[in-house]
Amino acid sequence: xxxxxxxxxxxxxxxxxxxxxxxxxxxxxxxxxxxxxxxxxxxxxxxxxxxxxxxxxxxxxxxxxxxxxxxxxxxxxxxxxxxxxxxxxxxxxxxxxxxxxxxxxxxxxxxxxxxxx
Amino acid sequence: xxxxxxxxxxxxxxxxxxxxxxxxxxxxxxxxxxxxxxxxxxxxxxxxxxxxxxxxxxxxxxxxxxxxxxxxxxxxxxxxxxxxxxxxxxxxxxxxxxxxxxxxxxxxxxxxxxxxxxxxxxxxxxxxxxxxxxxxxxxxxxxxxxxxxxxxxxxxxxxxxxxxxxxxxxxxxxxxxxxxxxxxxxxxxxxxxxxxxxxxxxxxxxxxxxxxxxxxxxxxxxxxxxxxxxxxxxxxxxxxxxxxxxxxxxxxxxxxxxxxxxxxxxxxxxxxxxxxxxxxxxxxxxxxxxxxxxxxxxxxxxxxxxxxxxxxxxxxxxxxxxxxxxxxxxxxxxxxxxxxxxxxxxxxxxxxxxxxxxxxxxxxxxxxxxxxxxxxxxxxxxxxxxxxxxxxxxxxxxxxxxxxxxxxxxxxxxxxxxxxxxxxxxxxxxxxxxxxxxxxxxxxxxxxxxxxxxxxxxxxxxxxxxxxxxxxxxxxxxxxxxxxxxxxxxxxxxxxxxxxxxxxxxxxxxxxxxxxxxxxxxxxxxxxxxxxxxxxxxxxxxxxxxxxxxxxxxxxxxxxxxxxxxxxxxxxxxxxxxxxxxxxxxxxxxxxxxxxxxxxxxxxxxxxxxxxxxxxxxxxxxxxxxxxxxxxxxxxxxxxxxxxxxxxxxxxxxxxxxxxxxxxxxxxxxxxxxxxxxxxxxxxxxxxxxxxxxxxxxxxxxxxxxxxxxxxxxxxxxxxxxxxxxxxxxxxxxxxxxxxxxxxxxxxxxxxxxxxxxxxxxxxxxxxxxxxxxxxxxxxxxxxxxxxxxxxxxxxxxxxxxxxxxxxxxxxxxxxxxxxxxxxxxxxxx
Numbered sequence: 042x043x044x045x046x047x048x049x050x051x052x053x054x055x056x057x058x059x060x061x062x063x064x065x066x067x068x069x070x071x072x073x074x075x076x077x078x079x080x081x082x083x084x085x086x087x088x089x090x091x092x093x094x095x096x097x098x099x100x101x102x103x104x105x106x107x108x109x110x111x112x113x114x115x116x117x118x119x120x121x122x123x124x125x126x127x128x129x130x131x132x133x134x135x136x137x138x139x140x141x142x143x144x145x146x147x148x149x150x151x152x153x154x155x156x157x158x
Numbered sequence: 159x160x161x162x163x164x165x166x167x168x169x170x171x172x173x174x175x176x177x178x179x180x181x182x183x184x185x186x187x188x189x190x191x192x193x194x195x196x197x198x199x200x201x202x203x204x205x206x207x208x209x210x211x212x213x214x215x216x217x218x219x220x221x222x223x224x225x226x227x228x229x230x231x232x233x234x235x236x237x238x239x240x241x242x243x244x245x246x247x248x249x250x251x252x253x254x255x256x257x258x259x260x261x262x263x264x265x266x267x268x269x270x271x272x273x274x275x276x277x278x279x280x281x282x283x284x285x286x287x288x289x290x291x292x293x294x295x296x297x298x299x300x301x302x303x304x305x306x307x308x309x310x311x312x313x314x315x316x317x318x319x320x321x322x323x324x325x326x327x328x329x330x331x332x333x334x335x336x337x338x339x340x341x342x343x344x345x346x347x348x349x350x351x352x353x354x355x356x357x358x359x360x361x362x363x364x365x366x367x368x369x370x371x372x373x374x375x376x377x378x379x380x381x382x383x384x385x386x387x388x389x390x391x392x393x394x395x396x397x398x399x400x401x402x403x404x405x406x407x408x409x410x411x412x413x414x415x416x417x418x419x420x421x422x423x424x425x426x427x428x429x430x431x432x433x434x435x436x437x438x439x440x441x442x443x444x445x446x447x448x449x450x451x452x453x454x455x456x457x458x459x460x461x462x463x464x465x466x467x468x469x470x471x472x473x474x475x476x477x478x479x480x481x482x483x484x485x486x487x488x489x490x491x492x493x494x495x496x497x498x499x500x501x502x503x504x505x506x507x508x509x510x511x512x513x514x515x516x517x518x519x520x521x522x523x524x525x526x527x528x529x530x531x532x533x534x535x536x537x538x539x540x541x542x543x544x545x546x547x548x549x550x551x552x553x554x555x556x557x558x559x560x561x562x563x564x565x566x567x568x569x570x571x572x573x574x575x576x577x578x579x580x581x582x583x584x585x586x587x588x589x590x591x592x593x594x595x596x597x598x599x600x601x602x603x604x605x606x607x608x609x610x611x612x613x614x615x616x617x618x619x620x621x622x623x624x625x626x627x628x629x630x631x632x633x634x635x636x637x638x639x640x641x642x643x644x645x646x647x648x649x650x651x652x653x654x655x656x657x658x659x660x661x662x663x664x665x666x667x668x669x670x671x672x673x674x675x676x677x678x679x680x681x682x683x684x685x686x687x688x689x690x691x692x693x694x695x696x697x698x699x700x701x702x703x704x705x706x707x708x709x710x711x712x713x714x715x716x717x718x719x720x721x722x723x724x725x726x727x728x729x730x731x732x733x734x735x736x737x738x739x740x741x742x743x744x745x746x747x748x749x750x751x752x753x754x755x756x757x758x759x760x761x762x763x764x765x766x767x768x769x770x771x772x773x774x775x776x777x778x779x780x781x782x783x784x785x786x787x788x789x790x791x792x793x794x795x796x797x798x799x800x801x802x803x804x805x806x807x808x809x810x811x812x813x814x815x816x817x818x819x820x821x822x823x824x825x826x827x828x829x830x831x832x833x834x835x836x837x838x839x840x841x842x843x844x845x846x847x848x849x850x851x852x853x854x855x856x857x858x859x860x861x862x863x864x865x866x867x868x869x870x871x872x873x874x875x876x877x878x879x880x881x882x883x884x885x886x887x888x889x890x891x892x893x894x895x896x897x898x899x900x901x902x903x904x905x906x907x908x909x910x911x912x913x914x915x916x917x918x919x920x921x922x923x924x925x926x927x928x929x930x931x932x933x934x935x936x937x938x939x940x941x942x943x944x945x946x947x948x949x950x951x952x953x954x955x956x957x958x959x960x961x962x963x964x965x966x967x968x969x970x971x972x973x974x975x976x977x978x979x980x981x982x983x984x985x986x987x988x
Contacts, residue, residue, distance in 0.1 A: 051465045055458075059466075062457040099427060103420065111413040117449075118360050118410060121402040126456075129358060129402060141360035145410060148364050152417045 073120045077113045084109035104153045111149045115142055190313055191300060195293035198320035201706065202289040205330045205714035211285050214716040216756060216773050218334035219763035221260055222284050224252060225334075228265040229280050236261075237423065243768045244758060245780060246750050246802065254423040255776070259343070259376030260336050263287065288329040288338035295342035296320040299586060302349035305356055306556040307548070307591045310598070315590025318701070323708035324534035324582035330713055337579055340377030345583050347373050347383055348563070351407060352556045358403035360410065367414035374419040381434040382580060384415065386566055388441035390559045395448050399555060405449050412442045433489060443481075447474075519827040522576040531571075533708070534578050537701045538585040545588025548595045564588050596694060600687040607684035718760070720817065731815065734760065737808065737910035740903050741765035745806060752799055753808035754788065754821055754828060755781055761808070770802055778835065785832030788825070788865045789839050795864040796898035799915055807899065807913045811869045814876060814908040816883035823884065825865050826850055853887040861891045864899075868913055871896055876908070 066074075087105045096102045122130050122138035130138070205214070213222045228236045237253040244250050268283040299319040304312035319325065328337040350366035374380045391408045394400060416438075419429040429435055455463050518524075531539055542564060549557040564584040571581040682690075715721075720731040741751065742765040751767045758772020771781045787798040799807065812820035821828075826844070833839040843859040844850070852866065860866060874880040874892040881888050899913040 052469060055462055055465050055469065058458060058462045059454075066457075100420070103427075103430060104417070107413055107417050111410070111417070114409045114413055115360070118363070118406045121406065122358070122360070127402060133359075138360070141364070145360050145364045145414075148368070149414055149417070152414065152421065156417060156421055 067125070070120060070124060073116055073123075077116045077120070080109045080113035080116065084113070098158065100156055100158045104156045104158075108150065108153045111153075112146070115145050115149065118142070118145075187309055187313060191297060191316065194296050194300070194313075194316045194320050197317070198293040198296045199289045201321050201709045202292060202326060202330045204710045205332050205716060206285070208710070208714055209716050209719050209721075211282060212332055212716050212718065213281065213284060213334055213763075214330070214332040214718070215335075216759050217336075218284075218332070220759040220773065221264075221334050221336070222281065223759075223763040224256060225261045225264050225268075225284055226280050227252075228261055229268055233262075233265075243762050243766075244772045244774070245777065246768045246770050248777065248780065250774065250776070255774075257336055257374075257376055257378065257424055258422070259372060259374075260287070260334070260339050262375065263291075263339055264334070284334045285332045288333050288335075289331050291339045291342045292320070292325065292329045295325070295345055295583075298342055298345040298349055299583060299590075302345055302352060303587050303590050305349060305352040306554075306560055306587070307594065311591045311594035313590075314594045315587045318538065318590050318593075319583060319586040321702065321705035321709070322535060322538065322582045322586055323705050323713065324578045326705065326709045327534070327713040328579055330709070332716055336377045337379075340373060340379060341579060341583065343369060343373035343376050344379065344383065344580070348559070351387060351411070352559060354407040355403055355555050355559075358401075358406050360406060363406055363410045364414070366407070367411050367418060370411065370415045371418035371421070374415075374422050374425060379577075379580065380419070382566075382570070384419075384435055384438050386563060387411065388438045389566070390562050391441050391445060393558060393562060394555060395444065397558075399558075400445075400448055400452060401555075402449070402452075404555070405445060408445055409442065412438050436485070436489070440485075519824075519831065523574050525573060526571065526575040526578060530575060530578070533712070535582060535585045536704045537697050538589040541589035541592045541697075542585050544596070545590070545592035548591045549588065551595075560584070560587055560591075593694065593698070597691070600682070600691045600694075603682040603687045604684060604691070607687070722815075731817070731907050731909060733905035733907050733909035735764065736905045737903065737912060738764035740905075741767055741806070741808075741912065744903070749805040750803050751806045751808055752784060752787070752802065752804040754784065754810075754824060756824070757808060757810065767806075770804065778831070782832045782835035785828035785830075786836045786839055787832075788821075789829045789832055789844070789863045791862045792864055792867060792896065792898050796915060805915060806902070807864075807868065807915070809865065809868045809911050809913075811908055811911055812884050813869065813873065813882040813889075817909055818884050820869075820884065820909075821865060822852065822869050822882075828865065851887070852882065852885055852889055854890040856890045866891070867894065867896060868899065868911060871901060871911075873908075 084106050087102065087109065091102050091106075119138060119142040121127060122133055122141075123135045124130075213219055224236075227239060231239075236258075239252045240249055241252045242249045264280075264284050264287045267287065268278065268280055271278050271283070296316045296319045300309075300312040300316035302312075303315040325341060327333075328335060329341070347366065347369040350362055350369050354362040354366050370380070370383060373383060387408065391404060394404055416429050416435070419425050419435075420427065430439075454466060458466065546561055546564065549561050564581075564587075567577070567581040567584045570577040718734045722729045722731075738760065741761070745751075745767060747766070749767055750770065751761055751765070752770045753761060755771040755773055755775060758769040758774075761767055761769045762772065771777075771784050775781060783798060783802070787795040790798065810817075810820045811822070812818060813822070826841070829839055829841050829844050833841055843857060844863070846855050846857050846860075852860065852870075870880065870882075870889050870891070871894070873882075873889065879888055880892045896913070898916050900916050901911065902914045903912040904910075
């Protein structure tokens with residue numbers, strides 16, 4: 042009993058500290074987080090659809106899911122690069138990071154349009 | 159970046175001096191690289207100079223033919239190309255079953271040159287593609303090694319790669335094969351991966367996946383990349399070297415790389431369906447979990463993090479178990495456990511020889527012998543361990559990658575001779591590192607020893623400068639361990655200048671003197687270092703001599719033109735082209751030519767005739783049919799060939815001039831492959847006491863089989879004794895006649911012999927009834943032949959089973975009726 046209540050308390054404290062820590066992140070990072078969350082959510086919807094209906098045009102399914110996953114991954118990369126707290130990318134200007142992000146997205150979606158069939 | 163500015167402010171003269179030196183170094187290494195490119199290109203021209211500008215061997219002829227088609231018909235026709243001139247009557251979908259990288263590259267080069275009004279033939283472009291790309295490969299090696307250990311090691315590795323014999327063997331002028339461009343793509347992909355890892359730039363990550371795409375286009379060996387990089391990522395994570403740069407280098411590569419690989423028709427959905435690629439997805443998931451953990455760790459206090467870990471571990475374990483169970487179920491449900499035969503034979507070296515004789519029969523799929531290591535990488539084999547140690551001295555992400563690369567490629571090269579090619583770049587890189595580190599240490603100790611003997615005052619200044627620079631680089635190292643390894647020399651000199659400009663000279667010298675004392679203790683004695691330097695140079699000279707010998711003698715032969723040197727001068731054996739030219743001039747365009755599969759590509763490319771089987775070997779049953787025909791007696795072979803609509807049979811025979819890789823030496827494989835599908839062909843029937851022989855001790859089955867007869871027909875007329883120079887014996891059966899085949903052409907040195915199938919006789923002496931029954935039997939066998947001709951059956955597995963049943967039925971029926979036929983033809987033979 043004591044253990045469960047203490048773990049419950051711990052969990053509550055954890056959520057609290059998580060929330061407070063996250064609220065400290067800058068707005069632009071939060072926007073990126075939202076974008077990532079949306080992309081992952083879309084990917085999940087497609088997977089659920091595939092599981093319930095079937096994966097017949099497999100290339101369409103693949104390009105749909107990988108488009109979402111790719112978008113999310115690239116956004117995470119962008120988030121890592123523009124994060125001020127990240128010491129590894131101090132000398133990388135955010136404009137450059139964004140240009141790289143756009144280029145990578147362009148390549149990704151050109152491939153996906155080609156693969157969509 | 160700050161260094162030059164401060165030094166301009168302080169001492170302009172020093173700055174100009176410094177930039178001049180930097181520029182000089184840059185220009186020098188540029189010219190060295192240029193020369194390395196020229197060296198890599200020109201060392202591969204021996205084959206053109208000694209022989210002529212021809213395409214070599216077997217597979218290059220197919221690639222050449224595909225390139226010709228591409229340049230004539232265009233890219234869209236190429237993707238949809240169904241080739242009906244091979245694998246008769248099945249045909250082959252070329253556009254969907256080749257790795258298009260090589261042909262597209264050569265086609266693009268040709269198109270570019272032609273649009274610039276440089277009228278080169280397709281063949282010339284194809285011949286010189288491999289040398290050009292080996293120059294590119296050595297430049298890529300420079301870049302890769304520079305990422306690991308700086309420019310000096312890069313240049314050394316590039317020189318070594320430019321002339322490593324293993325790579326030369328696959329990329330001499332005329333060796334127009336996938337590996338020629340694939341090795342460049344392999345090294346360049348690794349370079350871009352390390353570059354991304356070092357810089358953490360998404361731009362390089364994009365380039366990396368494009369380079370990976372090129373690799374997937376060019377060679378099936380791309381699975382090596384897509385397994386090695388995840389292994390390295392896993393290694394980094396396990397050893398606690400995870401960084402966000404690692405995430406940027408890996409995660410986009412998996413997503414983009416998988417999509418791009420799926421664009422290549424020959425890979426297609428395999429990019430997500432086969433186990434070769436699963437490792438990358440698994441690591442993709444792992445790296446996300448790890449990245450998330452690191453992120454949470456970053457924003458939480460340590461105590462809270464501990465709580466989070468206990469919470470997550472309990473939940474996470476359950477989820478992980480579920481995911482792994484699903485994955486295992488998926489993999490286990492596929493018939494071959496998701497692995498293709500070739501990959502399985504990599505993991506289990508005995509797999510191929512046990513189950514797939516057609517893979518085991520190819521000599522480049524055999525495990526290598528020890529001498530072949532010395533032959534192919536020569537002194538590098540001794541330098542590699544030193545290079546591995548040098549990689550460990552400051553272990554960075556990049557150098558750990560190199561260590562992993564060499565370890566895995568050594569294993570793979572031990573499984574298959576062909577994969578020595580993957581080992582060669584790794585060996586060059588590690589040996590380049592070893593050599594450059596050794597030179598570094600030795601020249602430094604000489605530099606410390608020499609001035610001590612001669613003069614003091616003048617040298618002290620030089621020492622101080624170098625030592626202070628050492629100190630500076632040490633500090634820098636503490637700050638950024640990766641940066642120093644990237645461009646150490648330039649930074650060193652820059653820092654040196656700044657040090658000289660900024661620090662008060664007295665202080666610097668005092669500090670430096672203490673350092674110099676310490677250094678002097680570390681340095682090797684003068685004699686030892688000079689001698690070992692000399693020895694290293696001698697070692698390098700050995701390597702150069704060996705490589706040039708290998709390029710000139712061992713690997714330059716095109717194998718369609720052979721030469722021997724004897725007392726009375728140089729002999730050229732151009733029999734293959736003679737035979738193919740005869741075929742193309744004297745037979746009908748739609749005639750079908752049967753030969754063992756080795757000569758299929760050459761026949762379609764050079765003679766432009768339809769072949770039954772070729773080097774692609776995608777249908778084992780079809781090859782087994784030809785193998786069975788070759789190992790059957792004449793009449794049965796005639797039946798099989800006739801059912802396949804064959805007009806001509808081509809055999810390669812080396813007994814007259816002593817050419818060892820002829821059909822008689824390959825014959826046991828025909829028996830094995832044929833027997834694997836048609837059980838009435840038994841290997842022991844062809845062996846006398848387990849020995850393969852063709853002399854008078856040979857078994858009657860051997861002496862009566864088609865291959866023996868076609869090879870040795872009229873052979874006794876050459877010297878009266880019928881002495882086979884390859885097997886070094888007199889043949890067993892010297893005088894015999896052919897009933898169902900007719901010799902139509904034999905080349906100058908008897909290397910290629912072409913026979914025509916005789917048509918059935920109209921009237922057969924004997925009873926009319928018998929001939930009737932015989933024609934009906936042939937027609938029934940024909941019918942069964944047409945039945946097996948239909949390749950597009952729904953259930954392939956079942957088709958093959960009934961196919962083999964059909965054939966063996968008709969064959970055994972025929973065998974049981976054999977005495978009758980002998981009786982029938984008795985008069986005719988005599």
